[in-house]
Amino acid sequence: MKNNNNGTVIDVREPFELTFGKFEDAINIPMGEIPGSLIRLEKLPRPLIFICASGNRSGQVVQYLQGIGWTDVHNGGGWKMFKARKAA
DSSP states (O other), X not given: OOOBTTBEEEEOSOGGGXXXXXXXXXXXXXXXXXXXXXXXXXXXXXXXXXXXXXXXXXXHHHXXXXXXXXXXXXXXXXXXXXXXXXXX
16 A cells, blocks of 8 residues: 555554554554644545554544544555455
8 A cells, every 4th residue: 555646544553553564655643643633634645544453443533534524534444454365
């Protein structure tokens, strides 16, 4: 996954979780920091694609952002699914 004109990938896992593997070029903003990072997020190329370990936290972030009126935000799933697809 890359950040480019097709959007921005944001990994909402905690920094220690990145030792298990990272998405190439993803920006790490832990889920708990999302509300305080809205100005930063507004400046990023859309769509915003949120990822985490399993897709649960990224889904919660997308629901939160949609709840405050944001559009073009998506749940990209999780690292576990990505690793499973890559291994297949």
